[in-house]
Amino acid sequence: MINNWHTLESLQPRVMRLLTNSIQKQRLAHAYLFEGKKGTGKRDIGLLFAKSYFCEDPIHVNPCNKCRNCKRIDSGNHPDVHIIEPDGLSIKKSQIHDLQAEFSKSGVESNKKLYMIIHADKMTVNAANSLLKFLEEPNASTIAILVTEQYHKILNTILSRCQLVQFQPLPPEAIQNQLEAAGVSKHIAAIVANMTNDSEEALEMAKDDWFASARTKMIKLYEVIVSRKGQAPIYVHTEWMNHFSDKEKQQTGLDLLLYIYKDILSVQLGNKEQVIFNDMVQQLTQHALQMTQRSVTDKMTSILEAKNRLHANVNPQLLMEQLVLTLQEG
Ligand SMILES: [Zn+2]
Incomplete structure (x- = not known):
């Protein structure tokens, strides 16, 4: 889990700068599209962003990781943070409808809401069109984060409404550190880190x-x-x-x-x-x-x-x- 923006300095420096700038200047987009390979930290950074957005006691741009909001985001229980993932092979229209119904109520605790759509490229055409309507009428305090490994499969009409955030493949040293932190021996970690820049695949290979x-x-x-x-x-x-x-x-x-x-x-x-x-x-x-x-x-x-x-x-x-x-x- 990533708890602090500064730890991203060496992993995703551009992403870090872009997102912390928008937090600092309070110029948040209504919708972001996180694009990049598997294992580059898109989901974790989305959650970090959510914590920075909801935290009751932020330290500069960083979330405190201690308050009620931070803790509930960490445990996946925040009532105003929703994560949608493919149900089977695709994300269906009904999933987007449920989200919209949920979001048409006012926020449970404040007006802020945030949703993440993981594998947004897997939305059916109907789901994508429903989402589009949602994105066209943005609520001032609702933030959407679309996450994809396959940017080219996202409808242009959706792309045009999102701020693109591109994730870089991880450098070998970063993969090696992650593997060693996960208990992989140094001599295996060093090789695997050079064979793939996908941290999940690397861990699988190493084990x-x-x-x-x-x-x-x-x-x-x-x-x-x-x-x-x-x-x-x-x-x-x-x-x-x-x-x-x-x-x-x-x-x-x-x-x-x-x-x-x-x-x-x-x-x-x-x-x-x-x-x-x-x-x-x-x-x-x-x-x-x-x-x-x-x-x-x-x-x-x-x-x-x-x-x-x-x-x-x-x-x-x-x-x-x-x-x-x-x-x-x-
Ligand atoms: Zn907090």
């Missing part, structure tokens, strides 16, 4: 046993390539193919392999702090001394080519065998 074994298998493959050259194709045959059993998994395997060479390059360029396989720094530093930068970038190119060829209809085992032979040269 997946398959991923942890994939990492172990990849490190083993790397060690075989480096120090037991003759055995690399055998390792691919006996160990690798079982674990990386479909194209998506094979792509992940190649990504992991790519990161290890990227790490060697980071060491060579004097950027040890950027190393993703942070528990292998010592070993990688040693290898970095034994290879030229040119050779490392050539290996990275070979892995990227293999990734591309995997999309085409190439036999994955053959592809991996050829790749390890290329990687163990030079």
Whole structure:
């Protein structure tokens, strides 16, 4: 849960500035459209905004997080804050009607009201048209927050009535911190954070046993390539193919392999702090001394080519065998 605007400084600086400015200057829009990828904090920031709007004892732009209003928003029980989500696959006209009926009464405790529509792109045409009428006759103290990952699916007539708030993909460091805070080990967090900028997907990946074994298998493959050259194709045959059993998994395997060479390059360029396989720094530093930068970038190119060829209809085992032979040269 996000309780304070300042914690968004590094995650969503533009969103933070836009919304805190409108709170500070008391120039709130009637409707906002929060647009951005999954896991970028749209819903949490919507709730933070609601708290700033309703808080009885705000500290500058921040909600106090202690008063009755803040607490009820946190627990999802505020009578004047409504959240609408898809009922099944879509948001139906009846859901918007219920909201309108609710909002036509005066506020339970004040005139302020706020509603959020999560996955607003999933409104049926009828629901969207009902909402449109609602947006066309805004009440001075009612705020709408529409939330979507698919901005292009929102009707233009609705877009034109909303202030657009664009959420940026999270930087890897932010994802890594979130994962570590959720109890994920540092060496898994660092890799996962580089593989996706969706924090929910990252957490899923980090907690997946398959991923942890994939990492172990990849490190083993790397060690075989480096120090037991003759055995690399055998390792691919006996160990690798079982674990990386479909194209998506094979792509992940190649990504992991790519990161290890990227790490060697980071060491060579004097950027040890950027190393993703942070528990292998010592070993990688040693290898970095034994290879030229040119050779490392050539290996990275070979892995990227293999990734591309995997999309085409190439036999994955053959592809991996050829790749390890290329990687163990030079
Ligand atoms: Zn409060």
